[in-house]
Amino acid sequence: MTLNVQNEKLASVRLYEAETSVATVAARHGLDPATVLDFSLNINPFGPPEGAIAAAREALSTGHLYPDLRFAALRQAVARRHDVDEDALFFGAGLDDVIKLLIHAWTSEGDTVLVHIPTFPRYELEAGLRGCRVVAVESKTPTRTDLHAFPAVLARESVALAFICSPNNPTGERFAVETIADLATRHAETLFVVDEALIDPATDGAMALPKRLRNVIVLRTFSKYFGLAGLRIGYAVADPKLVAIAEVGRPPFNLAAPSVSAAVAALADTAFLARCKATFATESAFFADAIKTMPGLSISGSNANMILLDLEKHQPGEAAELLAAQGIIVADATSFHGLERYRSLRVSLRGRNDNERLIAALRRIA
Template sequence: MTFNPDKLVRENIKRLKPYTSARDEFSGAAMVFLDANENAYGAPLTQSVLNRYPDPYQKKLKEKIASWLGVKSEQIFLGNGSDEAIDLLLRVFGQPAKDAVLVMPPTYGMYTVSAQINDLKVVEAPLTPDFEMDREVVERTLSGQVKLVFVCSPNNPTGNVFPQEDIVWLLENSGKIVIVDEAYIDFAPDKSVLSLINRYPNLVVLRTFSKAWGSATIRLGMAFADPKIIHWLNKIKMPYNVNGLTQKVALDLLENVDQKNEQLAKILAQRRWLKENLEKLKIVQKVFSSDANFLLVRFERAREAYRFLMEGGIIVRDRTNQLHCENCLRITVGTEEENRKLIERLEEFELKCASV
């Protein structure tokens, strides 16, 4: 495919001379570091190595991720959660008060929030009531103003993966940067589009350690793309955007892929159990199929069910205000005990509704 992302980069970003940190100017092995104004004595903690700045480009971690996923290190950007990559992509390619992004509601809300923060117009191409991509609507909204297209797959809050042919159609016909957010793809790994980054220079795939890896607290997101796009993200990122503790924990996590896969199997088994038991409840109208670690559930009285669960100490997500999600709650798949408590509480709510 003939596509050069450099042509979409903002002119001020092209002209920008990036900040260079002390660790940018030196790489390799050394015994004495007197270049970054660090406290040579270290932090006042036992066995602390907190006084040194981390690798600003996370080379060891990228090599480990590259080996794990079968990509090249130069195709990887690491950030403070996927949100950082989203924000940087908007700042690289979106001209404030001029350009636009395309989103497909109902979907993850941070695409719109980040666009608005960057003073970019948000154009919507709503999904069908069955939560499928409407190509005719997308085609009508892909104006010259649109620079980036966001696709969440598996989608949040609906849980469905978009067919690869829809993504390929976008990549080949839009002429835009297409960002596929695969935060939940570990729950449906055979449906990833990551391998397409070698064929399509306008594709960016986002992933995270927050979901399947159970490590939301370390705030580590990944972006995979053509090295040209990765170059622009690295040019404008903060000098040490991924802290050393996060890098260390991520390296340790990647030594435990088998344990992570065991947890995945438990979550998928619990998702099946939860879906089956939710569908037995008379107060439930529909449980949507899901490729993620959550279920979108349509209730007869969703808001009342939400409050009843909350009063019982069980917190789910109210999605009733989102497009096509009337009377819907989004329920994360928990442990076996947590899921049983949820069903028991909903059974109590069902009895309460029947007695009124």
């Protein structure tokens, strides 16, 4: 038997950077971990709603039992939120899991998968690991993402899946729902997966499209706005026939009971979500005003609390390290396919005191 010790498709993969963890940065620079602030990952800096914490804690009392196979309470709550059929929902342990499972369910080796770049890298990675041929189309301006090349590719290629990230990670653009609907209508043989992980707190996304067009799938997550990144819950809304195909490959019990209970409680806490929405808007405006006063820094894209910064003076890796020495962790955006040659950092804003520390650190390097 020959062991496959190195899958060639993994050779060039750049993973989440372990060297940017709070513990690693603190050790490298001789800092107290409690003083290090992580702005590199897009999360809700205010944590989960109190009700979600209580619900998860209560669910632990039955931790010796397997969770409900269909996650009935969560399925009902999400179906009500989006006014969709319960059978139109597909759940995974975070959107990374959902993306992987859907690619495996709806493609075969050698199929073509279309992505725009720069964008969330897991589409390209998971499609490649599946053995798909990935067509990655660049935008007119690399630090601003668009779909201008999609029609030409769809016209000449037989595309199994097309991924559209809206709002786009890391550049922040949102694509018009009717633009997506038009592409899906013209190319009914292609499945269009619209990743709306970053859309909350906005409510005018593409969620209504799967009812109109069976080849449109919308992805959402509890990791960002709902403050449950560590509990790993993502989901897709799709035509029930497509969901049934994907369910065959979904591992049973792939969501933990405390995670499910926390998600149900988080959906119900509308007051918490309203406070977060107001704070994100205030802090984004505060940060943008501060950046305008810093020569050598500019904002090229933003959405909610996610900001893409352009640098004039430093290379991204150098700037990230200078900030890390001050106890500030940011994301070097050269890890995104399409941004390798550009001087960009991605930051995700936190509360006012933390954001003031970020601004002060940026001033020192600008």
